[in-house]
Amino acid sequence: MSSQGTNDLEFTVRTIAQTSVDNEREFSELDAVVGDGDLGHSLARGFEVVLADWDSFDRASPSVFLKKIALVISQRVGGTSGPLWGTAFLRAAGAVNDRTELTGDDAVAMLRAAAEGIKTRGKSDLGDKTLLDALIPMTDALERELHGARHEDAAELARSAASAARGAAEATTPMQAMRGRPSYTGERSIGSPDAGAMAVAVIAESVADAWAARA
Template sequence: MGCSGEGVAAALRAAAEVIAEHRTELVELDRAIGDADHGENLSRGFTAIVSALETAVPETPAGVAKLAATTLISKVGGAAGPLYGTAFLRASAKLGTAAEIDVPLLLDALRAALEGVQARGKAVGGDATMVDALLPAISAAESAADGTIADVLTAAADGADRGAESTVDLVPRKGRASYLGERAVGHMDPGARSTALLLRAFAEAAR
């Protein structure tokens, strides 16, 4: 079974709840190596997405993803808004006019989201950013391609969890954390953590 526009909207509502629950955690992670605003910014952005969805839910998955993108770009400050906004925008473009998302299209959308994040942030694996969560997430998702959408997203979330954990041992090479150099080692990247949280929320919503 595929995922409709309403299904994507339900996943975004679930994600908003998860981000709200983990807002303080994300703030504290960012306080250690950044501006301490990641949790607050993301929570505000996903709350705005939910408000927009209460007005009207676009018919297609692409339409819902584009709504999320434009809302995050316009409402969220710092790096999170442009990065997540670009991810959703690239995913939306890949989804096109499809009425439902199937597994191959989901994988294409995930790859497009990663490409968007890398194009916007200029980060690669090992830089201690959200890219370090996305790369293993997509690799794991591809390995689960014979399963359902929920299987693929669960595998992606598992991969993202591992990737987020890996940033604890990395020296940041991008963003404000890079100013700390070796002093940032021992701290998880907040963007990698929020990426893992979002993918887990999407997986739970799919189930």
């Protein structure tokens, strides 16, 4: 991938992978409150392979690159996270299937496609207290800022998206989980934020920090 937009994609994916590995313990502790506590372990083991095999991935196009990442995640991330995160990357790849260069609108399209894939695979939606409750508001914020009057640069856009993700993730605290292992606990899931949503927020913040440092 030679264009700036596709280099940006590679930079972002690597940051997501490194953040998932670095926050293994935090993500697992969040998940252990009402889940099975394996979120951090599952993501870390899969993204460790992504980082280890980084130089071997086919970079013929953004879509091809993302499909390779999706394959690793689907095969190496355990539990329910593997199918969901693998589907997210695969659907993101499909959103830019015919693209050789990427724009901000493509980033929004990839995130929208990822969310739709997670909805379908997880039989979940906004308000069910899942990672979608951070991912969708984050995408909405990115799209608003991208087309707003302020014309922020990439680092500022990433920061706005991260702020939205954090606020939305924390807003899952009073919700009752309707999907996944936390839903088995019923009302006991009320009072703590969703681990998947918080993971999205932490990852978004790391991406924003990385973009700021890169700038």
